[in-house]
Amino acid sequence: MQNVLIVTDINKDPDDLLMLIMAAALHKRGKINLLGVITTSGCDSVTLNRAKYARGILNALDADIPVCAGSGKQYESVEATTSMNMFVDTQEVRGFVKEGSRVEVKPLEFLRRCLEQVDDKTLSLLCVAGMTDVARLMIAERQLFLDKIEKIAVMGGVTFDDKDKVGLSNAYNNLCDFSAAELVKGFSIDNNIRTLVVDREAARKVSVDIEFYRTLLAGGHPVGVHAYNVQSEAFKEMINGIQNGTNLKRHTMEWFFEKFTTITLSDYDKFRNADPALIVNMVDRQNLYDPLTLMALVESEFKDMFAIDKHNNILLPVPKQIREIYGAFYDLISEYLKNMQEQKSAS
Numbered sequence: 502m503q504n505v506l507i508v509t510d511i512n513k514d515p516d517d518l519l520m521l522i523m524a525a526a527l528h529k530r531g532k533i534n535l536l537g538v539i540t541t542s543g544c545d546s547v548t549l550n551r552a553k554y555a556r557g558i559l560n561a562l563d564a565d566i567p568v569c570a571g572s573g574k575q576y577e578s579v580e581a582t583t584s585m586n587m588f589v590d591t592q593e594v595r596g597f598v599k600e601g602s603r604v605e606v607k608p609l610e611f612l613r614r615c616l617e618q619v620d621d622k623t624l625s626l627l628c629v630a631g632m633t634d635v636a637r638l639m640i641a642e643r644q645l646f647l648d649k650i651e652k653i654a655v656m657g658g659v660t661f662d663d664k665d666k667v668g669l670s671n672a673y674n675n676l677c678d679f680s681a682a683e684l685v686k687g688f689s690i691d692n693n694i695r696t697l698v699v700d701r702e703a704a705r706k707v708s709v710d711i712e713f714y715r716t717l718l719a720g721g722h723p724v725g726v727h728a729y730n731v732q733s734e735a736f737k738e739m740i741n742g743i744q745n746g747t748n749l750k751r752h753t754m755e756w757f758f759e760k761f762t763t764i765t766l767s768d769y770d771k772f773r774n775a776d777p778a779l780i781v782n783m784v785d786r787q788n789l790y791d792p793l794t795l796m797a798l799v800e801s802e803f804k805d806m807f808a809i810d811k812h813n814n815i816l817l818p819v820p821k822q823i824r825e826i827y828g829a830f831y832d833l834i835s836e837y838l839k840n841m842q843e844q845k846s847a848s
């Protein structure tokens with residue numbers, strides 16, 4: 502069985518949340534053995550809140566998985582620090598945080614224990630967040646890491662120069678801690694670790710629409726309802742920012758429609774004062790990012806759905822069977838939540 506350890510920065514965007522639901526579903530179906538979850542990005546109090554939140558979500562999913570808060574880190578860029586230290590604390594999130602109060606706080610100890618409990622070369626590492634703790638583990642427990650880790654999947658991005666030398670793109674997860682990302686990349690290449698990198702272009706090939714979230718909302722499971730709310734709040738906030746001019750300059754209404762919908766308009770100005778909820782309803786193209794990276798990692802289940810490019814020892818999975826990927830994603834998450842909700846109402 503494939504043992505899986507997850508590094509996530511859950512909170513704010515819905516894709517870490519969907520990835521976590523999917524991981525719990527795969528774990529419950531016996532497709533993977535989810536060993537643990539570690540939360541990174543931001544100062545100590547933020548990684549701790551993320552950990553409690555993840556633990557609360559897993560509790561609500563009836564998945565008793567150990568969770569640990571990763572090392573807090575101050576980042577060089579002020580902008581990065583500000584955005585990473587933001588923990589969106591809605592009433593719903595606070596409820597999950599409260600439910601998930603029992604988490605661990607010593608990341609290196611936690612990771613070491615996860616590695617020690619598995620057979621050699623059976624552990625897969627999913628990195629869908631900054632890589633501070635993974636880099637620290639590579640340094641502190643080099644041999645243990647090499648003995649136990651079978652492969653790594655990263656949501657990020659790499660570049661290749663004309664000699665095929667690997668560099669890092671400006672993907673968010675790289676920027677979170679660039680030196681850690683450099684170290685992880687170099688270590689994986691030097692030691693021939695099977696490394697799968699899912700980049701933005703690949704992630705763009707599979708997207709979800711508002712219907713998916715409506716299904717979760719209608720299913721009534723608290724985590725499904727929460728996923729719906731997280732995504733609509735995140736979009737509403739983005740639209741508010743565009744309408745009030747507080748977002749990045751390049752984030753215009755036209756940008757929003759181009760990125761998140763298949764709709765092209767001749768005039769975007771008419772949405773300048775529109776109700777954000779109305780615009781959210783038009784979203785039909787939201788990329789899968791983190792869940793897609795998990796699927797690329799669980800090759801026993803999903804390998805045939807991807808085409809894999811190989812460049813200087815780095816594997817670049819690109820969605821090939823788009824409809825099948827979306828179908829598997831949709832079924833795993835909605836069926837799992839639906840079954841749980843039905844069992845709950847029956848008892």
Ligand SMILES: [Ca+2]
Nearest residue numbers: 510517629630
């Ligand atoms: Ca993430």
